[in-house]
Amino acid sequence: MKMVQKQLPRRRFLQLLATGSVTAMSFPKMASATIKRDYLLPRELSFNNLNTGEKLSLTYFEKGRYLTGALTEIDYLLRDHRTDDIYPIDPNLLNYLYKLQSTLETKKPIEIISGYRSTTTNNILRTKGNGVAKKSKHMLGKAIDIRIKNIESKNVRDAAISLCQGGVGYYASSNFVHLDTGNFRHW
Secondary structure, three states: OOOOOOOOOHHHHHHHHHHOHHHHHHOHHHHHHHHHHHHHOOEEEEEEEOOOOOEEEEEEEEOOEEOHHHHHHHHHHOOOOOOOOOOOOOHHHHHHHHHHHHHHOOOOOEEEEEOOOOHHHHHHHHHOOOOOOOOOHHHHOOEEEEEEOOEOHHHHHHHHHHOOOOEEEEEHHHOEEEEEOOOOEEO
16 A cells, blocks of 8 residues: 655644654654653752742652642742732643753742732732733733843743743843743743
């Protein structure tokens, strides 16, 4: 039986090329092995919450699964420091931070400007005119505002944009970068 190779439309090929999927299509065994190996590697993060002074370094993912205790500790650290409300942080946001640190080739702690925000806090910040979105992803545990010590925020922004994942906001005057797990976009 003759195998017919389907040709990709140019636009789809370029999209796949941009995301690295062409390699996976061209070398499925190699891509599969890499994915399996990466999936099993432990993922570690270090944080420094600038609002509370609390610090945390831990492994949040190991042997192909998220560690419940670690996620609980992260939820607490990233709580709304104004109200002490705790909300589950999206594990995809943690993976985003992990990939960002890998891209920047650093293990320095992620300095937290803002993690989870309660509706009350979000509304207060909105009335102060700080450019806070009415339906902020912070209220869903899907956004974080950060900086990384000794790395310029514009370099953090550029590295985040290179990942083509989620939202990336750069606030030069306040020296921080916003990351979220929404659709890829940047401002």
